[in-house]
Amino acid sequence: QPEAARQCNELIRLFAEECAVRAAGAAKARLAAAEAKQKQQKKKNKEDEFDEAEPSDPKVVEVRLSDLDSGWILFNLMSSSTPDRHLLVLVLDLNPAWWGLQTDTDVCRMLQSVLTFANAHLLVQPGNEVALLGVCGEQTQFLYPAAQSPPGGVPLSQQGPAQSDGAKLECFTAMNDCVKDAADSLMRSVQPEKLRLSVCMAGCLVKALCYIARREREIQPGVRLASRVLLLRGCRDEASQYMALMNAVFAAQKRQIPIDACVISSDSTLLRQAAELSGGFYLRLPRPSALLQCLLSLFLAEPAVRQASLTLPPSLGPSDSRPACFCHRKLVSIAHVCSICLSVYCSYTPLCTTCHATFPKPQLPAYFNAARAPGKGGGGGGGGGGGGGGKSKRNSKA
Known part of the structure; x- marks a missing residue:
């Protein structure tokens, strides 16, 4: 009897100790779960506070990398989605034989409108660059930048923050004077007996593409350059230039360089094909006096912005895609x-x-x-x- 009672009491004590250990473990587990839940809630509250503290501009986002670095890293989504610089190459028709026949405009007014447009392009973004080529008959020449100036001119971002507004205006004035002097020299260098009512637009376009390729090689590593070409033509089409022009257009299409065309006189079948194939925009001016208005309202914006934000003029219908024959260089429908x-x-x-x-x-x-x-x-x-x-x-x- 006493021995059995002692053994029973020992079993009861062991059972009580086991129950106490299990109860303590369960309590500890519940406490750990409560602490984990509390930490998770605090973390969620911090994330909500961080979301509320984000800047209102959705294009600039600040990301905190707590596991890797205690500092702040600023990601500018605008700079990651858009190029750092924009290069615009203007090709100008300076044929004096055609401009001399016009009564409502002249080459001086055209140059003034183009220079105003070029200055506006430089002011849109500090890193923008511009180049102007003139074509007169069979001759092509760079009007700006000149041979002694740096390629692409001097962007506003490289002129220094301490430069005054007057000094910046002097830079624009120097560019305008350089373009006017070069255009006058080009038109005077052409012999009158060799003038025709057509220009070598294909050769000038090839030179513009070569200049763009050179600027892309000379640009600093990590800087993205978006280039495009704007053709300003007054003379009529020359069917003999079909093959050379189409080869240049296909090269621009492969390099994703849009070719915009602004025609002052009658419609141009070749330039319209060039604009459609390269992703550019073709426009025939309703009147020559509206040149500056059309340049600033339609051709100042980049192609992506132009398609998304501007209401473009209605299409002129299907383009004339007739090829030119190899024997007589004339456009044919059946051949x-x-x-x-x-x-x-x-x-x-x-x-x-x-x-x-x-x-x-x-x-x-x-x-x-x-x-x-x-x-x-x-x-x-x-x-x-x-x-x-x-x-x-x-x-x-x-």
Whole structure:
């Protein structure tokens, strides 16, 4: 009896101790869970306070990297999504033979409007650059920057913050004087007997693309440069420039360089194709006196901003995409195309001048001519069949 009672009391004590240990562990676990929940709530409150303390401008966001660094890192989303600099290359038609025929405008007014537009482009962003090329007949020349000036001119961001407004205006005045003097020199250098109502726009466009490629190589690493070309043309189209112009347009399309075209005279089929293929904008001025207004309202903004924020004029309908023949350099709708190199000819030729492939004489024109002759329809058909049989015989021999 006493021994059994002692053993029972010992078991009760052990059971009580085990229950106490388990109760203490459960209490400790509940306390740890409560502390974790409290920490999570505090962390959530801090995140809410951080969200409320963010700047109102959604383009600038501050991110705190507490695990890596105790400092603050500022990410400017505007600079990460848009280029740091914008290069605008203006190609100007300075043909005195065409400008001399105009009664409501002249080349001096055109230059003044273009210079105002170029100055506005430089003032939009401190890092913007501008270049002007003049084309007169078969000659092309850089009007700005000059040979002694740095490429792209001197951007406003490199002129120093302590420079006064008067000094900045002097820079614009120097650029305007340089462009006017270079344009006057270019127009005087052309011989009068060589002037025509057309200009070598393809050669000037190629020179503009080469200048853009050079500026992209010379730019500092990490700086993004967005380039575009604006063609200002007054003369008529020259069909002989079709191949050279299209090659330059395809090169600009591959490098994602938009080509804008502003035509003062009649519509330009070639420049309209160039603008559509490269992602630019084509505009024919309603009147020459509205040049400055159209430049500032339509061509000052970048292509992305232009498509998103501006109401552009309505489309002029489908563009004329007719090619130019390789033989006479004229636009054609129906032509003979070489099956080897895809060269286009306005009339039949037995030999392709590009790949030197030989073509058999076509039989369809003879068939149609014989069918049109009165009273000889059957004979014409037989002649056509005979011709076809001769052709198949030659093919079998070959």
